[in-house]
Amino acid sequence: MGDIILTMKGINKSFPGVRALNNVDFELYKGEVHALMGENGAGKSTLMKVLTGIYKKDSGTIIYDGKVVEFSNPREAQQAGIVIVHQELNMLGHLTVAQNIFIGREFMKGIRIDDERMNDEAAKLFKRLNISIDPTEKMSNLTVGKQQMCEIAKAISNEAKIIVFDEPTAALTESEVNELFEIIRDLKKKDIGIVYITHRMDEIKLITDRVSVMRDGAYVGTLISKDSTKNDIISMMVGRVIYEEPKTESKVPEDAPVVLKVENLNAGKLVKDVSFELHKGEILGFAGLMGSGRTETAKAIIGADPKESGDIYINGEKVEINSPRDAVKCGIGYLSEDRKRYGLMLQRNVAENSTIAYLENFLKGIFIDKKKENSETEKYVESLAIKTPGIDQLIVNLSGGNQQKVILTKWLVRNCDILIFDEPTRGIDVGAKSDIYKLMNELVKAGKSIIMISSELPEILRMSDRIIVMCEGRKSGELRIEEASQEKIMHLATMWI
């Protein structure tokens, strides 16, 4: 490892209501592979976006190659030699590989683009990196792994000095991962500094030199990879002081009836042989890392995604759920993690959003009974304490927490007894969060049953009666709240990676 190429000191970045980066330090040597780890929302991506000019930092300094720098857009960072290989690739699908690599810097023969020379140069580049890709192939025909390699090749040809990889192996096959690691080792030899964002424990020892951990927007510490253990890393990732009281015991009786039973559910790559039971009046927490398959499981249960096999029983009876319509008829309501895209009709008002799942209840003949619609909605606005100037208020004007409450209203209007909350408090401020928690508790006291998918460990520990942990599409463990802890959950969540 050579000299230091990058020092980030005291980086602060806030968004409205959220402190994304809190006095973060980060350091990178030439020729080093430095892993950046942390839970979802810990600040890893944000830090890198500050570095490459996608975000503007509030304060702190960045020293790159001996000079203080501040990039105001990604192109400046690129030209200086800092490149991100994004998780979501930024490629031009309809052009060829060579054309993508040299976009904006084409070789010209007069006014004619010299495609032949571009293909040659690209081929040479691939040879140097030991990748076997045909430069004349159309980009959209390549596998994701190969596309990623093209992005890397593009970065190299841009004379990058720092390459940031954001979750690079998420979509790669085993052999492609090995190829990637070969290339990274090659890059190291060329003294290129590499930041490697990941949450895969097994890769740390394989390819990285050091690992830095972030938690809740703050920098926790740095370890030497070959000397560190999985436990060390996990305790750095989760070792926070929880201010809320975790639930110490569950009030759900042992003999509570099973309202929902899922057996051997298989749906695509992220739901593999999942089985579990949900009892009446229980909050069942679903923990795991991003991409572990929790949302996919929920969507398969409610019929939003097709399933390959699996049985679903409601109150002991087998049901056929092939579409969300069937699920709603069975009394299952799903609050998706992306409210704006999947949960709300943004241009409509509170009343319309509340009744949309059960309009047949509000019909007089073929017309909608607006009076009934309004009075029902008012009832819930009161009982759920939804803060809105009126039920004709456009939903887009409500705060996140209140929007969430309206979605809940939608399912309560429909008399759903089983509610699946997917990341219920994402993007909601602290005050509204406790409101939602209170609501959930009241709901289960009234006899409803809740599945709560969440990536926030404190939330899982505070609300769940039981916890199911998923990893790589499989159920890796089940814990009663009495025996659960952050470390235990994290171990189960990283069991197979």
Next chain:
Amino acid sequence: MSKKLLAIIFCIVLITSVLAGCEGTKSGQTAAGDTSKPAETSSGTKTDAEKPLNFIIIVKSYQSTYWLAAVKGAEEQAKARGVNCTFNGPNSESDIADQVQMFNDAINSKPDGIGIAACDASAVLDSLQAAKEAGIPVICFDSGVPDAPPGTVLATASTDNYKAGVTAAQGMWKAIENRVKGATGKVRIGVVNQDAVSESITNRGLGFIDEMTTLCKGAGKSVAVVGNDFYVNKAKEKGDEASADVIIEVRVPSQTTTELCATEASAILNQSDTIGIFGSNQVAAEGVLTANQNLGVLGSTDDKIIAVGFDAGSIIKAAVKDGTMYGAVTQSPLKMGQVTVDLLISAAKGEPVSDVDTGGAWYNKDNMDDPSIAPNLYD
């Protein structure tokens, strides 16, 4: 802002604008504004002590120079008689809705009289009734409205279009009579009408079809009319295609444009048994000439297809002069414009008025320079 408040404000704005629009005379601009020619006004010297009369005249379109000649005639007459005339018209003769809109706007501006050449005879019926109830006299020109409610259209100044169609048939007959009589197999005569809705076009087409049928039967040949349903059904005799000696094929394009008329004409001209073709207005006749560019089948001799056109314009005039087009029927657009203004003045003064036939005349290369014909052959 609550919905109710918005609704009240909106209503106030609406009412105010309607009231504002009712006062005074509008200068003939339409609500749509941008799709029509801007209005022209012409005023003359005052010949009496009272305020000069104001009329609004709406043409079928500004598509052909025919209408400009009509406007010119009207303008000159208005100047001579000391009245004001405003002119308006849609962009093309198939913009029926635009014309109805203009008509309604004209009614709202309360002129002393309205002159109109209706694009579609049935589309203006409601507006005619409204004009009557508003006490505005209406004179039609060029195209009449046969089903107008009683008392709405006081008079029509037009070519008797049916008679004009007859004249065209008689003109063509001079050249094809022998061919029809001596034919061993079927012969075909084509008719290209730009539409099947306006009174002028439909009457010309039917006049031609019926007269040609009579002439052929008089020569001992049986006739069948085929093609566009409207014309086939309204023809005096449909006949039977399989057994007829003479087939009259009628084609109507989907829009009143030259290129579509050309395609329809092509189809007719390409048939080996066609001996004659009639284009019943300037657009259709120009379409026939365009179609001929590649075929070269039109002419005035016995081995060529005899083409008869309608109206004038530089293209048709040139074709008639060199014989490509055997002949055409001209209307008197200038006279029609003049007569329209005269009728409007009389009607506004409350005098009784009646229809005027402004006449249509046959012309070919022999007589097109005659002083009686030439002035009507506008460019």
Next chain:
Amino acid sequence: MSGRIRNTPVSSNKSVIRRLGGQNVVVFLIVVALFAFFCIVSPNFRRYSTILSILDYSYYITLIAIGVTFPLITGGVDLSIGTGLICYSLIGGYLVVYQGWPVWAGMIVCVLCGALIGLLNGFLVGTMNLPPFLATLCTMMMTRGLGSICSTGLGIPWPTAGTEGGWFRTIFKLNIGDLKLPLGFLWILLLTALMSFILNHTKIGRYIIAIGSNKEATRLSGINTKYVYISAYVISGIFAGLAAIAYSAIFASVYPGTGAGFELEGIGGAIIGGVSMTGGVGSVVGTLIGVFVICILKTGLPFIGLQANWQQIITGIVLIAAVLIDLSRNVKGRAINR
């Protein structure tokens, strides 16, 4: 490493159309088939004069189709080309017939007007970020009225063959003695070759494809997207100007208020020829072939005695089929697009 996600290729190569040699070949075969169909059904169809007619009436649609291919590839559209071409012809024609300008000057005016409106379109889409449909819809309405205003409402007869200015008609139709040559088709072929070269082998063509493929990625790669949009729409405008010349050369007079509908035929031809409405895909050659499907239908359907309204219905059905094929093909290419 158990539980690693297995990865399959993003799109599969083997589609029926590919196996048949590409969309261009398929569409070309359809053109041949249609032509053969009409020849068989209507004996009057199979004449040299018919081919001349098909070609004559095709020039103006082909030109606007070639031009609109470029905005289409950027993922946009240009609706102003139909009423636009009539407008430019009216303006140029007015200057020639009523102001005494020489015909070559009138032709240049046509193209210049087209380029100007194209510039406006490019500005609206590229700089003001208006959706192309809206922006060009507005210019479409503007040109509809503009031509009529400039020609003071008159229909314009450009000089006829044989008169002093009529030489320009021979650019498209050359008559040597008895032989009639569709010279215009030669120009169309040359222009197709030229634009194809520009699209596939010059920087601006490459960037037009890139923007249609992924606008964000192109922007992030440092390319001036405003300039690219302007170029695409100016090309479209210039070709509308050329189409104005072609239209005037073939048809006797040009009348204001017409032209609405031409753009749909031009766009339809491009789509049949393989241009995708979502951008990133298309070829000028494909457009040329696709336009001929429409032209043959337009000229041939009257020959088999179909009345005008049926012609429109059939043309509409063919277009729907083309769009459906385009959509189904698109599912694959979308994978990378953000």
